[in-house]
Amino acid sequence: MLQTDIAIVGAGPAGLALAVMLARRDIRVTLLERQGEETLGNPDDDGREIALTHKSVRILESLGVWQRLRDDEVGVLQAATVVDGNSTSSLNFDSRGRGPLGFIVPNSAIRRTLYEVAGEEANIQLRCNSAVTGMHLEDNCRVLNIEGADDLAVALLIAADSRFSEVRRMAGIGADMRDFGRVAVVGRVRTERVHQGIARECFRYGSTLALLPLSEPKTSSAVVTISASRAEEIMQLSDAEFAAHVQRESTAILGSVEPCGKRHKYPLVGVYAHQFYAERFALVGDAAVGMHPVTAHGFNLGLAGADSLSRQLETVARLYQPAKLARALSRYQIQHRLESQPIYSGTNRVVDLFTNDHLPAKLLRKAVLRVSEHFPPVRRAIVHQLTRH
Structure with a gap:
């Protein structure tokens, strides 16, 4: 089995940002992504524009990403x-x-610049065209089964593979979904x-x-x-x-x-995971919280969650101390819930009110x-x- 410290499934913005944050803490990271490297390096313009708060800009600046935007x-x-x-x-x-x-x-510009920065980190290995087909716990590690490749043993697995995360389901974590x-x-x-x-x-x-x-x-x-x-x-x-x-x-x-x-x-579709971690497993980005875009908080929450998780993990040593790792993941969940739950619930209430065209709702809106x-x-x-x- 190949060895690494952390595997992140999903090389979207949240996964890439977290990989860079962890790599700079001297943690070896393997990024597993279904798409090809050409698609990641030259993402198509998908029409989505991301509203960034000042906090998100500060984080992107610290990663050297903001400076690369034209x-x-x-x-x-x-x-x-x-x-x-x-x-x-x-x-x-x-x-x-x-x-x-x-x-x-x-969105395409954020993806491109994050990919560029991640590609310069020696502690990050990107494996494209890789799909996780299963996983299990074994000897204080989580073993991933990867289609067409050898199994991968990791101290911690992180799912960042969209709000419809298959890896989240494999870990036995459900989510409240709001279509x-x-x-x-x-x-x-x-x-x-x-x-x-x-x-x-x-x-x-x-x-x-x-x-x-x-x-x-x-x-x-x-x-x-x-x-x-x-x-x-x-x-x-x-x-x-x-x-x-x-x-x-x-x-x-x-x-x-x-x-x-x-x-x-x-x-x-809105998504809120029932929990943000399990044994040697964590969720970030849309895999943890998928927002309705009306309040423009989706990417900002994903970036804040990645920052919070990387700070809780601190160093590579914590990954190999089961009790300390569990406490770190628990603290991450508490912090990210405190930040995300009010925004998620509040956004859904705004959507409910301002898309209801019945007379009582119209009056309440005004x-x-x-x-x-x-x-x-x-x-x-x-x-x-x-x-x-």
């Missing part, structure tokens, strides 16, 4: 505004002169007026539109959230029809709209926005969550 890949989020239904009034968020609320970066019955259709658009770094969330009746400001002053990512039954209807629109839909749903606040990119669709608008502590709390370092 200027045209970083959009600055100066403010955000929320509109409900057909209302002309809005709830507005800004940092009150303390700098931007956050930043918006393409929202909705699909997000994303596509870039060019607008007549500059976006001024303002993210706009329009909770219309029957659908939701988000306009996320990108690095170019007149280019935004349009995210149309619609019931799953209408997803193909939006996907089948011509480019001009899609642009017209965005212009209408945004009440032409940025003037005329033109399409400037391919559209993608993503089903919306009341919530009015209270938030006239109660500054609510807005300050949200801004603090985004801008804290």
Whole structure:
């Protein structure tokens, strides 16, 4: 059997970030990924734009990832505004002169730069086209069965293989899954007026539109959230029809709209694992917590979880002391639950309220926005969550 200290299944952003964090603690890491190396090194633009908090930027800077992003890949989020239904009034968020609320970066750019950094770490071995088919505990290690390859014995196995994690199931850990019955259709658009770094969330009746400001002053990512039954209807629109839909749903606040990119669709499913660790096993990223994107916390939570786990593990010696390893994983679970559970539950409540078009819900939506608008502590709390370092 091949030997390594830690194996991470899934070379997505959370898995790559965690691998770099652990490698710099002198821990040998093997990354197991189903995709080929060419796909990892040159990821396609999948249409997804990631909103990053200041804390996430600080972590990416410490890894040497943020510095590798090109200027045209970083959009600055100066403010955000929320509109409900057909209302002309809005709830507005800004940092009150303390700098931007956050930043918006393409998912593909984050993947590419993390891959570059991970490739420079001597303690990281990347094994592509590798699928884990089974596992078992043996002599204070976890043994992985890998399709078409020798078994791999590790002191700790970490699953970072998506919210539908097969490895999580193999470890016997279940998850609460919430299928929202909705699909997000994303596509870039060019607008007549500059976006001024303002993210706009329009909770219309029957659908939701988000306009996320990108690095170019007149280019935004349009995210149309619609019931799953209408997803193909939006996907089948011509480019001009899609642009017209965005212009209408945004009440032409940025003037005329033109399409400037391919559209993608993503089903919306929330996931929260019943536990984040087992014996010599842990979950990070979407395998632990998969978020609805409306509050833009998914990647930020995944990165925070990876940072928390790496800090709890501290050194390679802890991996080979069963009692200390168990305590470290337990502390990681407590910390990550404290950070993720309120955000996960709160996000789901927001989705429930602002996608419910029955009259009582409509009235409550308006009341919530009015209270938030006239109660500054609510807005300050949200801004603090985004801008804290």
